[in-house]
Structures are given as C-alpha cells and as structure tokens.
Amino acid sequence: MRAIGIAGTAKNTGKTTSLNAILLAAADRGLRTAITSIGYDGEEFDHLTGLPKPRVTVTEGMLVATAVGTLRGATAGVERVGRTGVLTTLGEVVVVRVLQPGLIPLAGPPTGAGVTVVVQALAEFGADLILVDGAFGRMAPFAVLDGVILATGGARSRDISRLAEETVALAWMFSLPTLRPESAVVVENLLSESSAQRALQQLERCAQLRVAGAVSRPALDVLANWKGWETGAACIFSDPIQLALAGDPVSVRGALQCLSKQAELGVLKPVQLKAVTINPFYPDAGAGAKGQFRPGFLDAEALYGAMARTVPVPVVNVQIEGAARLIQ
Amino acid sequence: MTKRVLLAPIDPVHDVGLKMINRGLKEAGHETVLLPPDLPPEEIVEAAIRENVDCVLLSRTLGYDVAEHTARFVDIAEAAGLRQKVKLGIGGMAIRPELGAEMGFDGAFGPGTTVAQAIAFVEGRPFHEITGIGAERTRPDITEGFTYSYRHPEIERLLDKLVDQFMEWVADRSSPAVQRAALRKQILETERNGGNATELRQQYGKLCTGAAAAYYTNGSLPDVVRTISDRELDLLDEYCKSADKNGPSKDIRRGAKKPLVFTQYGTGCLVTDIAHVKLLEAWAADGVVHFDPSWGARTEGFLEGVLSHKGDGTIITAENLAKISQSLQKHTLFQVRAHRGLNTPETVMLAGEVGAHLTKININYGSLAGGTDPERLAVDGYHAMRYAAEYGLPFDVVTNEELAGVPAHKAFAGMLVTAHIGRRLGGRPILQPLFCKGAEALIKGLMDDNHVDFNAAKVMALRSIIDAPIWPGAPVGFMTHTEDRVQSAMTTALHAALGAAVGVEAVSIASTDEAYSGGPIVSGSRVDTLRAVMEALRFFGSAQIAPTPKATEMANNIVDGIVKVLTQAVETGFVPGLYQGVFGDPEDGAYPGRAGKGTVTRREQCVR
Numbered sequence: 001m002r003a004i005g006i007a008g009t010a011k012n013t014g015k016t017t018s019l020n021a022i023l024l025a026a027a028d029r030g031l032r033t034a035i036t037s038i039g040y041d042g043e044e045f046d047h048l049t050g051l052p053k054p055r056v057t058v059t060e061g062m063l064v065a066t067a068v069g070t071l072r073g074a075t076a077g078v079e080r081v082g083r084t085g086v087l088t089t090l091g092e093v094v095v096v097r098v099l100q101p102g103l104i105p106l107a108g109p110p111t112g113a114g115v116t117v118v119v120q121a122l123a124e125f126g127a128d129l130i131l132v133d134g135a136f137g138r139m140a141p142f143a144v145l146d147g148v149i150l151a152t153g154g155a156r157s158r159d160i161s162r163l164a165e166e167t168v169a170l171a172w173m174f175s176l177p178t179l180r181p182e183s184a185v186v187v188e189n190l191l192s193e194s195s196a197q198r199a200l201q202q203l204e205r206c207a208q209l210r211v212a213g214a215v216s217r218p219a220l221d222v223l224a225n226w227k228g229w230e231t232g233a234a235c236i237f238s239d240p241i242q243l244a245l246a247g248d249p250v251s252v253r254g255a256l257q258c259l260s261k262q263a264e265l266g267v268l269k270p271v272q273l274k275a276v277t278i279n280p281f282y283p284d285a286g287a288g289a290k291g292q293f294r295p296g297f298l299d300a301e302a303l304y305g306a307m308a309r310t311v312p313v314p315v316v317n318v319q320i321e322g323a324a325r326l327i328q
Numbered sequence: 329m330t331k332r333v334l335l336a337p338i339d340p341v342h343d344v345g346l347k348m349i350n351r352g353l354k355e356a357g358h359e360t361v362l363l364p365p366d367l368p369p370e371e372i373v374e375a376a377i378r379e380n381v382d383c384v385l386l387s388r389t390l391g392y393d394v395a396e397h398t399a400r401f402v403d404i405a406e407a408a409g410l411r412q413k414v415k416l417g418i419g420g421m422a423i424r425p426e427l428g429a430e431m432g433f434d435g436a437f438g439p440g441t442t443v444a445q446a447i448a449f450v451e452g453r454p455f456h457e458i459t460g461i462g463a464e465r466t467r468p469d470i471t472e473g474f475t476y477s478y479r480h481p482e483i484e485r486l487l488d489k490l491v492d493q494f495m496e497w498v499a500d501r502s503s504p505a506v507q508r509a510a511l512r513k514q515i516l517e518t519e520r521n522g523g524n525a526t527e528l529r530q531q532y533g534k535l536c537t538g539a540a541a542a543y544y545t546n547g548s549l550p551d552v553v554r555t556i557s558d559r560e561l562d563l564l565d566e567y568c569k570s571a572d573k574n575g576p577s578k579d580i581r582r583g584a585k586k587p588l589v590f591t592q593y594g595t596g597c598l599v600t601d602i603a604h605v606k607l608l609e610a611w612a613a614d615g616v617v618h619f620d621p622s623w624g625a626r627t628e629g630f631l632e633g634v635l636s637h638k639g640d641g642t643i644i645t646a647e648n649l650a651k652i653s654q655s656l657q658k659h660t661l662f663q664v665r666a667h668r669g670l671n672t673p674e675t676v677m678l679a680g681e682v683g684a685h686l687t688k689i690n691i692n693y694g695s696l697a698g699g700t701d702p703e704r705l706a707v708d709g710y711h712a713m714r715y716a717a718e719y720g721l722p723f724d725v726v727t728n729e730e731l732a733g734v735p736a737h738k739a740f741a742g743m744l745v746t747a748h749i750g751r752r753l754g755g756r757p758i759l760q761p762l763f764c765k766g767a768e769a770l771i772k773g774l775m776d777d778n779h780v781d782f783n784a785a786k787v788m789a790l791r792s793i794i795d796a797p798i799w800p801g802a803p804v805g806f807m808t809h810t811e812d813r814v815q816s817a818m819t820t821a822l823h824a825a826l827g828a829a830v831g832v833e834a835v836s837i838a839s840t841d842e843a844y845s846g847g848p849i850v851s852g853s854r855v856d857t858l859r860a861v862m863e864a865l866r867f868f869g870s871a872q873i874a875p876t877p878k879a880t881e882m883a884n885n886i887v888d889g890i891v892k893v894l895t896q897a898v899e900t901g902f903v904p905g906l907y908q909g910v911f912g913d914p915e916d917g918a919y920p921g922r923a924g925k926g927t928v929t930r931r932e933q934c935v936r
Contacts, residue, residue, distance in 0.1 A: 010396060039399075040430035047427045048395055067429070089428045089436045110402070110432035111411040135430045136399035140406035189377065189408045191370040214407035216370050238407075245400075245407050 005142035012155035014279030021318035034063035034127035039135020042105025049293035076102030147272035153279030169253035174273035179266030184208035196222035217247030229262035352443035369401035402432035486894035500931035509673035536629030580612035594619025615661030625669025668694030680719025692742030696918035702906035704924035733767035733917025737889025764806035785882035801836035821864035
C-alpha cells in the first residue's frame with residue numbers, strides 16, 4: 001500500500017485534476033484505489049472566484065473517506081462501510097465504498113494526525129493506492145505520508161521562469177538526506193529570529209541541532225549567519241515539508257544552502273517528491289468587472305518546457321498526456 | 329472547564345465580531361488573549377504556544393489571496409505541533425463550513441454567527457446543539473395576564489345592556505352553519521372511533537349549497553380544485569423535516585416579549601402554503617394566519633380531503649388544516665380566520681379540533697363590509713364564540729369595515745360588542761384595531777401631519793376603556809403600501825415599530841407584494857417585510873415613539889364616539905342596529921350583506 005499526497009503550491013494549481021487523472025490511470029492498471037482530502041473538494045464553482053471547479057469523479061469499487069455531511073451532495077452511489085472518529089467542520093469522516101460511478105464531494109482529515117488515522121482505515125479496507133488531495137497551498141498534513149505529487153502552475157505565479165526556479169528549490173528540499181541525530185540539541189519551533197538565537201545559545205554545548213517543529217525564513221537566516229558552527233555540525237529538520245512551509249522557496253533554499261556550508265543538512269523523516277504536475281490555468285481578477293474573475297492561461301508548452309528542463313523529477317501536464325507516467 | 333483562548337483579528341478593520349466574542353468568552357469565565365490585528369501567521373502561532381491556549385479564533389473577511397494566507401496559518405500551526413491540542417476556528421463575512429474545511433479549520437463561522445455559538449465551539453459542545461439558536465422560543469398566550477376589566481364604567485354599562493338584549497335574542501336562534509358545525513363534529517368523532525358517518529355526511533350535504541352541495545351529492549370537486557396525491561404529501565413531509573432540521577430561527581424581537589409578529593398565507597395550494605409557512609418560520613415569524621378563498625365565504629358548507637385550489641385562498645377542510653397544523657414548528661402560533669362568511673362556527677370548531685392556537689371571529693365587519701347578512705353572522709358569530717370558549721381558542725375581533733370607510737369609533741363600538749359577547753361566553757377576545765390609512769383619516773385629515781398620532785390614538789382609546797390584549801392589523805400599514813417593495817417593507821416595519829412602542833401584544837404584517845401582487849405572493853416579498861420588521865424592532869428597541877398632543881385629542885374623540893354609538897345601539901338593539909346603520913351606514917361605505925339572508929332558524933329547528 002502506498003499513500004501519496006497531492007500537494008498544491010496554491011489554490012487552483014490542478015490538484016483535483018491531477019487526482020482525477022491518477023484515478024483513471026490507476027483504474028487502467030487494476031489498482032484498488034482510495035481517496036480522501038485534507039480540505040474540501042467538490043463544489044461546482046469556486047467559493048472565492050466563482051469560476052467552475054473540477055469535481056472528484058469516482059468509479060465502482062473505490063473507497064472514499066469523506067465527512068458525513070458531504071454525502072448528500074454525491075451523485076455517485078455509495079455505501080457506508082466504516083467510521084474514523086476524525087472530525088471536520090462538515091461532520092465525522094466516514095469510509096464509503098462506491099457502488100455506482102459519479103461525483104463525490106470530499107472533506108477529509110485536516111491534520112496530519114487525522115490523515116494517519118484515515119490512511120490506516122483505508123488500508124484496512126484493502127486499498128493498494130491511497131491518494132490524499134490537498135487544499136490551497138497547504139502541505140503540513142502530508143508530512144506523515146510516503147510521498148507527494150506537487151501541483152503547480154499559473155495560479156501560483158504567472159512568471160514561468162520564477163515557477164520553474166521555485167519548483168526546483170522545493171525539489172531540492174525534498175531531496176535532502178535522511179540523518180539520524182546522535183546527541184542533538186532539540187528545539188521545538190524556530191519561527192522567529194529570537195527563537196533561533198535562543199536555540200543557538202544552547203548549541204554552544206553541542207554540534208547537532210534538531211528542529212522538531214516549524215521553521216521560518218528569518219530564523220533560517222540567523223542559523224545561516226551564525227559563526228559558531230563547529231566542524232562536523234549538523235542541522236536536522238523534521239521533514240522537507242517543514243522547510244517548504246518556511247517561506248518563499250527560493251530564498252529558503254538560499255538560506256539553507258548558505259547554512260549547508262557550515263553544517264550538514266538533513267531531515268529526520270523523508271517525504272519523497274514523486275512528480276510535479278503543471279496547470280497553465282489561473283483565475284484572472286483583472287480581466288472582468290471589479291470583483292469578478294475570468295479564466296486565464298499560461299502558454300502550456302512554454303510552461304512544460306521550462307519545468308521539464310530544470311525540475312529533477314517527472315513533470316506532467318495531466319490534461320495533455322494523462323497520468324500513466326505518474327502511476328509508473 | 330475554563331479555556332484559554334487566543335483571538336487574532338487578521339483584518340485590521342473588521343474585528344468587531346471577534347471583540348464581541350472576546351467579551352462573551354470572558355463573561356462565560358474563560359481566559360482570553362486578544363492580539364493586535366494583522367500579525368503574520370508565524371507570530372500568531374508563536375503567541376498561541378507562548379500563551380499555552382486551548383483554542384485560537386481568527387477573524388477575517390476573505391478574498392482570494394487572504395484565503396491562501398489564512399490556510400498558510402493552519403499549515404504553520406500544524407507544522408508547529410499546535411493542532412494536537414489546540415482547536416482552530418475562523419469567522420468572517422465570507423466564511424462557510426466548506427471553505428473552513430478547505431482551509432483546514434476545526435470550526436468555521438459565517439454571517440449570523442452568535443457569540444453563544446462561538447462559546448460553544450470553544451467549550452467543545454457538539455455543533456448541532458449550537459445551531460438551534462432559537463431553541464428557547466416558546467408559544468406565548470397573547471391573552472395571558474389580562475383581566476378584561478373595564479376602565480370606562482359608562483361603556484361597560486352600555487355593553488352590558490346591549491349584550492343582555494343580544495343574548496336573549498340569540499338564545500333560540502340557529503342557522504345551517506350552526507347545524508353543519510355540530511354535524512361535522514359528530515362526523516369527526518364517529519370516524520375517530522372507527523364508526524360509519526355516511527348518514528351524518530348526507531345530513532351535512534343537505535345543508536350545503538354550490539360546490540359543497542355538489543361534492544356531497546356526487547363526489548365532484550370544482551374545476552379549480554384537486555386532491556393532493558399521497559406521493560405529494562410524502563414529499564411534503566420530507567420537505568418539512570428538511571426545513572426543520574436547523575431548529576427554530578432566531579427571535580424577531582431579540583428577546584423582547586412583544587409584539588408577536590403574525591403573517592398570513594393562503595396561496596390556494598396546501599403545498600405552497602406549507603412551503604411559505606416554513607419560509608416564514610425560517611425568517612422568524614411568530615405566527616401564521618390561514619386565509620380561505622373568498623368563494624368559501626359565500627358557499628354553505630365545506631369540502632373534504634387534502635385539497636389544492638387554483639386561486640387565492642386555501643380551502644378549509646379538516647384534512648387541510650390538520651396538515652398545516654402538523655407542519656408547524658413547536659413555537660409557531662396558528663390562527664385560522666373565520667370572521668366573515670357562511671361557515672364561521674364550523675371553521676372555529678375545526679380550528680379547535682386540529683390544535684390551532686387562535687381564531688378570528690367577527691360580526692360587524694362581515695355584516696357591513698364582508699357581504700354576509702347581519703342576522704346570520706350574529707347567530708353564527710355567537711356559536712363560533714361558544715366553540716372558541718369550548719376549545720380554549722383566543723380570537724381577535726377585526727375592524728376591517730374601517731377600510732370601507734366606517735369611522736374608527738363606529739368600528740370599535742362593534743368590536744367591543746363582539747368582544748363583550750365573547751367574554752360572556754367565557755372566551756378570550758383580542759381587540760384588533762387597524763393600523764391603516766383609511767377613508768376617515770383621509771377625509772378628516774387625521775394623518776396629514778404624521779401616521780403616528782391616529783394609530784396611537786386608537787390604542788390609547790381602547791386602553792382607556794378596557795384591560796384587554798390589542799393586536800393591530802391586519803396587516804399593519806394597510807392603505808399605506810405601494811407596489812414599490814422597498815417602500816412597502818419600510819411602511820410595514822414602521823407600523824410594526826409603532827406597535828412595539830405603544831406596547832401592543834401582536835401585529836399582523838403583509839408581504840411587500842400583497843397589496844399589488846395581482847397573483848400569487850412570492851416568497852422573497854415575505855422575507856422583505858420580516859427582515860424590515862426585525863430591523864425596525866432592533867432599531868427602536870425599548871425607545872419610545874412620541875405621538876403629538878393631538879393623539880390624546882383623537883383618542884378622546886374616539887371614546888366619545890363609541891359612547892354615542894353604543895347609546896344609540898341600546899335603543900335599536902345590536903342586530904337591528906347593524907341594519908339601521910348605527911355601526912356604519914351607506915354614507916360611511918357600510919352596506920348590510922345579503923349572503924345567508926333568511927336562513928336563520930329558531931330553536932325548535934336546531935340540531936345543536
């Protein structure tokens with residue numbers, strides 16, 4: 001069993017489109033798939049832009065973990081087969097089996113702890129592949145999974161070269177080695193410069209720093225600029241997603257690369273970046289009347305070219321080529 | 329258990345709601361930390377850790393980029409390990425549960441969220457318990473606490489005399505309607521006990537005319553009427569359950585005891601009626617008033633079954649009324665109108681049988697402006713009031729003849745006579761002056777300066793006469809509405825606010841398209857006036873609306889006029905006075921009706 005998250009760099013970067021494409025490809029391969037979401041999927045029109053949204057399409061035999069309050073909006077025929085005890089704003093997450101194909105709204109566990117419980121429940125029902133859809137640019141709950149597929153595109157930035165640069169930066173963070181700390185100073189969170197300075201005061205007695213929780217770019221700058229790192233020092237973060245959340249990926253990578261000149265960098269728990277999906281679409285606030293959005297699109301070929309040339313994992317536009325390469 | 333709560337307004341301006349919640353939480357014994365607005369997510373998370381809180385509440389009016397920013401806060405809270413022990417809630421104008429779920433919050437609170445709801449979230453009480461924001465709503469008794477004692481001895485003396493005469497006059501009189509009501513009651517009792525009521529039904533049919541007679545002769549229904557199918561009724565039940573699942577709406581008066589707000593329905597179709605009733609309940613109406621078709625007032629006898637009518641007014645049958653009664657939420661008051669036609673006693677009896685809470689009985693309006701023969705309606709009204717007393721149904725006594733041009737003092741004199749008869753029979757009448765711009769006001773210029781004085785004067789006059797409940801209607805603002813929905817909602821709301829300011833027990837309000845619809849009333853126009861009334865009651869609260877000194881003068885004139893009318897009526901007798909114009913004459917616009925003329929019978933012919 002594999003559990004993969006589909007993380008977006010922003011809202012409308014193609015997470016649900018990628019999910020639907022992977023489900024189709026997985027069905028072709030005869031995989032028993034299960035899905036859930038760390039947010040909410042299933043509205044016909046976007047809450048914020050009013051533009052049409054892709055809906056989650058399920059086929060017979062699939063397992064779905066979703067909040068009980070979403071089921072009345074399903075056009076798919078489903079039977080409820082289990083509960084998870086995980087709560088959302090739309091009620092408890094329950095497990096259903098699809099009896100007839102159709103659409104289904106998804107609202108799953110909002111936290112990493114919830115994702116762990118739900119993935120375990122879906123695995124017990126025999127799923128080979130569990131896909132966890134993301135929401136907005138949220139990724140933190142995916143830290144508990146084996147790997148993620150990153151969805152990015154015009155909704156994140158309309159600057160193609162910038163998109164490629166930050167995706168490369170994110171891929172670099174996901175590629176950091178796994179390190180096992182031996183006698184590290186452990187700090188919970190480094191969210192501000194002052195918290196980083198306090199951590200470094202403790203480090204004077206030890207060569208290894210382990211950050212158990214969140215970090216921020218300003219805190220990383222303090223670490224990178226510290227002159228007290230000893231030979232053989234190491235800085236170990238919880239997982240690559242903590243780093244991806246630290247701020248603008250390019251500047252975070254810059255701070256980390258600066259730090260890597262003085263201390264070995266690594267993560268305690270790896271999360272593999274499996275692939276990147278790209279979506280040229282963006283909601284264009286400037287094209288219509290005030291307060292109204294219109295669909296806008298980047299040049300799909302230029303986007304693909306820039307990303308495929310530089311990003312060190314498979315880059316796929318699922319709307320053009322489907323998701324067979326992602327399943328491989 | 330005391331909770332520690334961090335409140336973080338992300339929006340630098342729109343943080344009033346969060347401050348109200350802050351106050352509510354403190355009053356509920358919780359400890360709070362209110363952050364300055366517009367802090368970055370990292371600082372809010374650090375503060376939550378530093379303050380060791382159990383819950384973080386954010387407020388923000390969401391736009392596209394702000395939603396991303398807010399979702400990022402949730403991510404950082406997760407990354408920082410906060411989610412294991414801290415609940416996250418967000419509130420704001422654009423927030424919906426789906427959007428809250430998408431952003432990863434544990435609770436999401438949109439427009440209309442109450443402080444109590446937010447406190448329940450913090451305290452971890454189940455969500456369904458906090459959605460019933462009107463759960464404390466009850467069904468009040470409008471007549472509770474009134475003694476019906478007279479403050480005007482002369483008027484009491486005149487009414488006593490007049491009603492003594494009337495009671496003697498009516499004692500041995502009956503009508504086909506009185507007999508049908510008794511038969512219908514026997515039919516219901518017989519069938520409830522599993523008996524066969526065929527013979528009773530045949531007797532009933534012989535007392536009917538028109539469409540009702542045809543129904544009991546050959547089972548036919550009028551072309552504009554059809555039976556609602558079982559499937560339609562099942563769907564209607566499902567609809568009601570679905571409509572009721574969120575529990576009672578909030579209170580239109582924000583906790584003030586009065587005035588109760590009533591609104592009427594009567595689209596003709598039972599299904600549409602119930603849909604309207606559900607809408608009215610959702611928008612906080614206290615009560616609903618059943619309106620029947622105008623032809624029902626001219627036809628002797630009622631049809632049977634669950635019926636839909638292609639035209640205004642919903643047919644009164646035991647089954648229709650029962651279905652509506654069953655559809656009501658437990659706090660909604662149900663009034664069945666019975667005040668003008670040829671089926672008054674049976675209407676009140678049926679209202680009592682189906683568990684209605686109020687009815688509407690009148691003699692003068694129906695006789696002088698409603699088309700029913702005065703003698704007939706006097707007899708029917710008397711028996712209707714006996715049923716009202718038997719079933720414990722308070723009833724209002726309307727003065728709608730004022731709309732035809734009858735001056736207020738004459739209409740009030742008639743209302744007081746009917747109410748006095750009702751009291752003699754052990755009933756609980758409610759006085760219903762019109763809050764309107766009737767012919768008298770126009771002709772005499774009583775509303776040239778303002779619309780407050782004359783309406784307030786009516787209440788002042790009645791209060792100076794008797795300690796009885798007052799329920800202006802019906803609807804308030806009659807003759808001030810236009811086809812302009814904004815104007816119409818506004819004038820209704822102002823009249824309702826005046827009702828509240830002068831302390832009346834209830835008001836009846838119209839929809840904004842009621843006076844000019846020329847067809848079915850649309851649901852949106854019902855919401856117009858309920859929202860407008862809610863806002864007006866909120867705006868004035870317990871503040872007063874001060875009439876000018878002219879109101880006292882007008883009230884005194886009304887009282888003096890009532891004394892004169894009653895004095896004259898004592899000379900003529902009540903029912904002869906109706907024919908002779910004592911309570912309104914053709915010059916006023918009042919004409920004794922003809923429907924049912926010559927049908928009153930004496931005791932030896934009575935069934936009851």
